[in-house]
Every structure is written in C-alpha cells, then in structure tokens.
Amino acid sequence: MSDPEGAGRREALKRVAVTLRAGDVGFALAGGYAGWALGGPEPDNDVDFVVAEADADRAASVLGEAGLDVRQPPEDWLFKVYTDGAMVDVLFRLAGETVDDELLGRAVEQEVLSVSMPVVDATDLVIGKLAALNEHACDLSKVLPTARALREKIDWPRAEAATAWNDIAVACLFLLRRLQVVPEA
Template sequence: MTPNAEGNPPGGREPVTEFRPAGGADGPAGASPDHELPAEELPPDLNQAILEAAKQVASILKKHGHAFALAGSVAVYAHGGTGNLQHDADFCIRPEDADAVVATLEEAGLPVFTPPEDWLVKAKCLGQDIDLIFELASRPVTTELLERATELPVDSVHMPVLAPTDLMRALLAAFSEHHCDFGAVLPIARQLRERVDWQAIRGEYGDAPMPAAFLFLLERLEVIAPRGGER
C-alpha cells in the first residue's frame, strides 16, 4: 500500500461516505463473482495473484469509464521493476469519483469497505487486497496527476500507470520520524532511476530532513548524481 504521510484530509474536503458491502460479504445478490476463481484457476504464487487482481480491477474500471491510475509496487513492475510485489494492488482515484468507483466494484461483485484511514477505501479481488487511494502523500489525487499516467501493459491488460516521478514523490513524501524505511524504497529508486525527474524531486522535497537523507544516500551509492552534477 502506498502510505499517506499524515493520514489527514486536506482542508475543505468532505469526508467520504462510509461504504459497506452490498448484499453481504459477497457483494450484491445476483452479481457475478468477479472476486472469486475456482481453486484450479488460482495463480500459482502471491505475485501472480496480485497481478491477476490488479488486471481484473483495472478492466472493471476501464469498462465503466472511470479515471484512475495504477500505483504502488504493481506500478513499479509495469515500469520494468522486479516482480517482487508487496501485499496489495493500489489504484489512485479522484476523491469526487470515490462513490461511483465503489458502486461499480460492488455491482461487479467485489466487497468494498472503509478502513480507519480516511484517505482510501479497500476492496477484495481474487482474495487479494485492493487499495483505492484518493489522497497520495497527503494530497488529493487530481486530474493532472492522472493525466501524467502512462498507458502500459500489466501482463496482458493495458492500463494507466502512475508516472515514475509521481511514484517517487509519494514514497519520499511519506517519510517521517515514524515511517522511514529506506530499505524498502531503495530498490525502487534503483529500478526507476533513469525514468525519474530527480531535479523536480529535489526541488520539492530536498529540504525536508528525511527525503534529503534518502537523496544523500542515493548519491553516496551512486544511484543518482550529486546535486548539480550529471549522471
């Protein structure tokens, strides 16, 4: 899951409606069970299971014309990163679209629920966790953010994928004294380093203590050039 640095909504945004699975835990009555597969069709490992869930959710959102972008470790994979995925599939959606997206997923038979965090809603697909994020690094997901996404294939399904610079922005913005796992972000920075606008990252976060420390680490490891240098 892509973390939110503060966990607080920006000023002025109305709280998102509390969503409940329609028709019980398995979704609305009569809906096709898009979140289930027969045992013999289940993917052989967790990484593939997460990919299959991401593909299925993306297909549903595309079919109904929702604006979204794939985020998190599956987005890194789509940009050429390793297939060592994390615990879920993340999608960015705009706050104003949250109700409609939830309704679409429930109609498709996916259970959707509200966690304690107020910057996302969660769903289940093929037994995997799906995070629908409408605040990324304490900022609302915007049309501009989604428009910067690139259409890429995730296995056999094309979908909009968050731009590498935006992925790195979200990861660095989430660093704090309570959440500062450089080890988890370092391999992502290595994998995406040629695709990230590091000058823009420095301009936005380079003076904040934790992001600045991480950027210094990247310089010392020769992942990126020192400030003002070339790589």
C-alpha cells in the same frame, strides 16, 4: 490472505483495472506494482491504484456493482477492495495530497499482465514513496530498489523539489546520490 507467489494479487490487479476502465473511472496503477510495471522489483504486499478524490465514491460504486468486496477502513484517504484472495488499495490522497486529474494525466498507458492501463509516472511514484517516509515509517527498502531500477525515468529535480519539506526524504535522496542513483546536481 497469504499469496507468496503473487498470483492472486496479479489477478486482482487485472480485475480492478478492467472494472474501473469499463466504468469509465479515471485511474492509474500506483505503488509497488506501478514500480514493477515500469521495470522495478515485484512487491510482495497489496496492489495500489489511484483515482481522483472527486471520483472516489463513483469508483467504489463501480467496483461494488461489479461484485467486488469494497470496504471503507478508518483511514479517510483510501478504500479497500478484496478479490481473488488479495487486497487492493484504491487511494485518492497520497501522502496528504489530493490525487487529481493532473497526476492522472501524467500516467503512462502501457500493457500490464496483458491488460492496457495507465501507470503512474515514475517521478510521481518516487515522490509518493519519498513523501510517505516519516519518523514512524522510515523503511528505506520501500524506496531504494524502485529508485535504483527506475533512475533513468525519474525527473530527480522535480522529485527533490516536491519532497524538500520532508527531512527523511531529503536524507534518502542524499543517500541515493551517494549511491550514484541520483545524479549530482
């Protein structure tokens, strides 16, 4: 499933978004491609969408009925969709927190690759990236470029309050402040 140019991922992104919208499932583009849509660097891995946890089964059914290959991995917080030679993660929990209508309601409707779709709010995106940091997954390269590119769009006090429980996120925010990405309090 190697796609160094990202063409398959971009087609999969459009196909899943159009299918969810046609199925009347609330969703938002999330993860690295949300960061890209908001002005950050394009990721070189999978595509992520979020749906409300209460709608996860219906979302999987809508995508499966449209002929997409839907699979349930061992993790109990997402399912995977394979199409156009790419993998799409559809998450209904982010860093242990349930995706709900409130998070989806903050998403911003915008055109991505000529398809209108909701994209998670920049602050929610960064909160998710910070909250996912832990002792086993503390790769700051997943946070720093996006935070730097989107810094003016992020409600930093909200991001800091939402991730204050995570020592690695706090350290990352300290570094971002030292790099003058996060403004001084």
